[in-house]
Amino acid sequence: MAPALLVSIDLATYSKSTQGLQSSALSYIGNVFTNVTPETVDLALTHLQQSVGRYANYLGVTSLTSIDDVISLLDAGAAKVFVTRSQLDELLSRKISQDRLVLALPGNTKEEIINAIGGTQVDIYTHQVSDLGLVEAWLKEYGTDRPDVFVSFANPDMNSVLRLSKLAAIPVVPAEKLTVDPKSETSSLSVAKLIMANATSDRPDGLYTTLVTDERGVALGLVYSSEESVAESLRTGRGVYQSRKRGLWYKGESSGDIQELVSISLDCDSDCLRFVVRQKGRGFCHLATATCFGEYSGLSKLQQTLQSRKASAPEGSYTARLFNDAQLLRAKILEEATELCDAQTKEEIAFEAADLFYFALTKCISAGVSLEDVERNLDAKSIKVKRRKGDAKPAFIQFAPAQSNGVSEKEKVKEAASVPKSKSDPAGTKDGRITMRRYITSQETPETITSVLQRPSQRSNETIVNIVNPIIHAVKTRGDSALLEYTHKFDRATSLTSPVLRAPFPPELMKLSPETQHAIDVSFSNIYKFHAAQSEDKPLVVETMPGVTCTRFSRPIERVGLYVPGGTAVLPSTALMLGVPAMVAGCKKIVLASPPRADGSITPEIVYVAHKVGAEAIVLAGGAQAVAALAYGTESVSKVDKILGPGNQFVTAAKMIVSNDTNAGVSIDMPAGPSEVLVIADETSNPVFVASDLLSQAEHGVDSQVILIAVGLNETQLQAIENEVHEQAMRLPRVDIVRGSIEHSITLVCETMEEAMELSNAYAPEHLILQVRDAESVVESVENAGSVFVGEWTPESVGDYSAGVNHSLPTYGYAKQYSGVNLASYLKHITSSNLTKEGLRNVGGAVMELARVEQLEAHRRAVSLRLGVE
Numbered sequence: 001m002a003p004a005l006l007v008s009i010d011l012a013t014y015s016k017s018t019q020g021l022q023s024s025a026l027s028y029i030g031n032v033f034t035n036v037t038p039e040t041v042d043l044a045l046t047h048l049q050q051s052v053g054r055y056a057n058y059l060g061v062t063s064l065t066s067i068d069d070v071i072s073l074l075d076a077g078a079a080k081v082f083v084t085r086s087q088l089d090e091l092l093s094r095k096i097s098q099d100r101l102v103l104a105l106p107g108n109t110k111e112e113i114i115n116a117i118g119g120t121q122v123d124i125y126t127h128q129v130s131d132l133g134l135v136e137a138w139l140k141e142y143g144t145d146r147p148d149v150f151v152s153f154a155n156p157d158m159n160s161v162l163r164l165s166k167l168a169a170i171p172v173v174p175a176e177k178l179t180v181d182p183k184s185e186t187s188s189l190s191v192a193k194l195i196m197a198n199a200t201s202d203r204p205d206g207l208y209t210t211l212v213t214d215e216r217g218v219a220l221g222l223v224y225s226s227e228e229s230v231a232e233s234l235r236t237g238r239g240v241y242q243s244r245k246r247g248l249w250y251k252g253e254s255s256g257d258i259q260e261l262v263s264i265s266l267d268c269d270s271d272c273l274r275f276v277v278r279q280k281g282r283g284f285c286h287l288a289t290a291t292c293f294g295e296y297s298g299l300s301k302l303q304q305t306l307q308s309r310k311a312s313a314p315e316g317s318y319t320a321r322l323f324n325d326a327q328l329l330r331a332k333i334l335e336e337a338t339e340l341c342d343a344q345t346k347e348e349i350a351f352e353a354a355d356l357f358y359f360a361l362t363k364c365i366s367a368g369v370s371l372e373d374v375e376r377n378l379d380a381k382s383i384k385v386k387r388r389k390g391d392a393k394p395a396f397i398q399f400a401p402a403q404s405n406g407v408s409e410k411e412k413v414k415e416a417a418s419v420p421k422s423k424s425d426p427a428g429t430k431d432g433r434i435t436m437r438r439y440i441t442s443q444e445t446p447e448t449i450t451s452v453l454q455r456p457s458q459r460s461n462e463t464i465v466n467i468v469n470p471i472i473h474a475v476k477t478r479g480d481s482a483l484l485e486y487t488h489k490f491d492r493a494t495s496l497t498s499p500v501l502r503a504p505f506p507p508e509l510m511k512l513s514p515e516t517q518h519a520i521d522v523s524f525s526n527i528y529k530f531h532a533a534q535s536e537d538k539p540l541v542v543e544t545m546p547g548v549t550c551t552r553f554s555r556p557i558e559r560v561g562l563y564v565p566g567g568t569a570v571l572p573s574t575a576l577m578l579g580v581p582a583m584v585a586g587c588k589k590i591v592l593a594s595p596p597r598a599d600g601s602i603t604p605e606i607v608y609v610a611h612k613v614g615a616e617a618i619v620l621a622g623g624a625q626a627v628a629a630l631a632y633g634t635e636s637v638s639k640v641d642k643i644l645g646p647g648n649q650f651v652t653a654a655k656m657i658v659s660n661d662t663n664a665g666v667s668i669d670m671p672a673g674p675s676e677v678l679v680i681a682d683e684t685s686n687p688v689f690v691a692s693d694l695l696s697q698a699e700h701g702v703d704s705q706v707i708l709i710a711v712g713l714n715e716t717q718l719q720a721i722e723n724e725v726h727e728q729a730m731r732l733p734r735v736d737i738v739r740g741s742i743e744h745s746i747t748l749v750c751e752t753m754e755e756a757m758e759l760s761n762a763y764a765p766e767h768l769i770l771q772v773r774d775a776e777s778v779v780e781s782v783e784n785a786g787s788v789f790v791g792e793w794t795p796e797s798v799g800d801y802s803a804g805v806n807h808s809l810p811t812y813g814y815a816k817q818y819s820g821v822n823l824a825s826y827l828k829h830i831t832s833s834n835l836t837k838e839g840l841r842n843v844g845g846a847v848m849e850l851a852r853v854e855q856l857e858a859h860r861r862a863v864s865l866r867l868g869v870e
């Protein structure tokens, strides 16, 4: 909407002027006109910075002001800039919207004015007009289709300004000529009079309908105004209205619930005034509610609550905690932002966005920033002309393609946000090179070393559990239909109608190239050999005393469920690692589960492995839903006794939850999460090999971590490895993932092998690679590791696929207490005792005495009655 009046000010002198309309009142009518010269551009930019979002600025510029300066002024928030003809053409050719430009013309001859209006559709500004008749004539000629016309006078007076307003041109009046005090000297123009001259009243009492709103536009109530009440409002800077019964009404005078005036404007057809106010006290309504339509709702209500909590939060309230714990608030904002990114359905998105708004507003309120400030900022941004490209910051780029079926966005964003970077270096890089951060252990405290060795932060348990629990419950109670729903949602396999593929598997579903089939067969055979060798050929039998024989024998776990990950990469090798030992152990029922591809099919390599290990079925599902189906069974998935296999945080959490449910009757192998490797290198190691091993695990996912411990390497040797890491990484198809994982990967430089092993044992890596002199002798010092790779000819990837060892290994440091998957993972050990009469005589005394100590008489008698003793 066009402004009713422009107040022209001289930037250089205005703030010091005591004449005319003061700056406190400027914003009440909301439109300021300023002349800008090359000398005052900076002043104008500062003025815009302070006022943009509070009122509209119209800037006239001289022909000497450069085009770039004009663009800067527009970009800084000027509503419109008044330019010369040549500037106008140039700016339009640069695609600046004509709505933001006004053609400025001297307009004292009819020809000049007619030419200008006839030739353009942009708004016109003509200044120093002395002949009002001229303006009247051209406005009549061009009627309502003309562009808006702004006119400044050589000598404005109330009559000419009013006449001009009625002609629907926009008067430009110097601030010193205006006053908000109707009783001031007569030569000043009353702002109230100028505003009200344009207003119309359709009421018999001649009052003006007035809508009162807060700064966010929320209606507080309806009142009436007169020219006198508007003048009083402008003079006092308060909400003043005209009561139909009591005359002038200074809102809040008796109740104390006063209003600060923010602005006064007219609606589109000038028959309704709008007062924007800052309401103080209990609210606007006489019933002491925020508005005459009841209390606030939505964001306004949230803001009200947070502001009152900030003033006096109940001790122990969650909001009070957030106000006092910046770290917690930061973590919650990051968490909610990523949950919003992960949300899929309308309900989820609304739910997560509401959470994010809550925490974001808490941050604002704690810093004294209001919703109004935020909205002013949004408005200011909306009129910028130089748009930023809008690309994500480098740290977040690697996460851009939404991974609906695997990697946790939250986790990645947390990581990205937690590592301080220089402005120009994307994640995982330094000076543009893919580089691991380097620490010299002798120069750091043990605390620093422990902290840099931390695995990339995981989603809080609570959050993951909150996501996973409902999934488990749904599958447990609704079976197949819930299982399919989640597969449609997370794996996009919307055409899938049955969640299980049963053996015998059709040959067309496991067609492989001869090379792939051969590779699987070779790996199968090696894994088989190594795991078969782990079996005990006969039970363990020990006679502990004459006639007392103790035996231990093993039995296979009857039904096993094997989880094969398929989120960021499909891993048929994991099917081998889990399936072959199950087969060797003699498990009667082997069921695989793996997320299907988007078309509902399963990778032929996995089907082939399932066939080779004698699996009875493949569950076409991933994540927590697959784990729940295996644990509880569904109409088509048969329940298992143990679930094995690695996976992301949802899989790991679901495994933990079902194994804790005594009704499920299911156990698990171990927590096996994002892949990790620790390489120990000394001066004998080959930088090419070292780098290749580090990268082989870094490429698994951005949540992987790789560590290099360099023993006694000098700068040249360290740089040789770093060069290799960069060069090799740049040639990898998954270089973006590598950048992500390298960002939280480090090199530790230490002096001795002893120190290196101490660090490694404390870290307890999933994979430990020893590329050092006499590597075999170092194995003795290994206390904690999932699997060890000895010497320069043993890359970790041989263990991942084909050497024979298992690659399903404990991560997160769990190598301190868990073994990787092995034959025993599929077996139970049962013990038996077998005593002769003599044996019972030999051991019976001890039994009876201990039963007596424990006061368990029946235990004691089970022996004494047999032996016929008391």
Ligand SMILES: NC(=O)c1ccc[n+]([C@@H]2O[C@H](COP(=O)([O-])OP(=O)(O)OC[C@H]3O[C@@H](n4cnc5c(N)ncnc54)[C@H](O)[C@@H]3O)[C@@H](O)[C@H]2O)c1
Binding pocket: 342, 403, 404, 405, 406, 407, 408, 467, 490, 491, 564, 565, 566, 567, 568, 569, 571, 574, 595, 621, 622, 623, 624, 625, 646, 647, 648, 650, 651, 672, 673, 674, 675, 700, 701, 703, 704, 766, 807, 808, 809, 810, 811
């Ligand atoms: N430690 C080991 O022995 C070992 C071995 C192989 C792989 N790994 C690791 O296993 C992991 C495999 O993870 P992955 O993600 O690639 O595959 P995955 O199969 O473990 O997870 C994919 C599933 O996660 C679920 N999911 C994804 N986003 C979800 C969300 N927002 N809410 C609920 N569920 C969601 C979906 O159901 C999807 O099917 C990797 O970190 C890899 O490094 C570890």
Ligand SMILES: N[C@H](CO)Cc1c[nH]c[nH+]1
Binding pocket: 571, 573, 574, 674, 675, 676, 697, 766, 800, 807, 808, 809
């Ligand atoms: N290195 C992974 C275990 O952390 C296993 C794997 C499968 N494929 C390739 N690698």
Ligand SMILES: [Zn+2]
Binding pocket: 675, 696, 697, 700, 797, 800
């Ligand atoms: Zn691997």
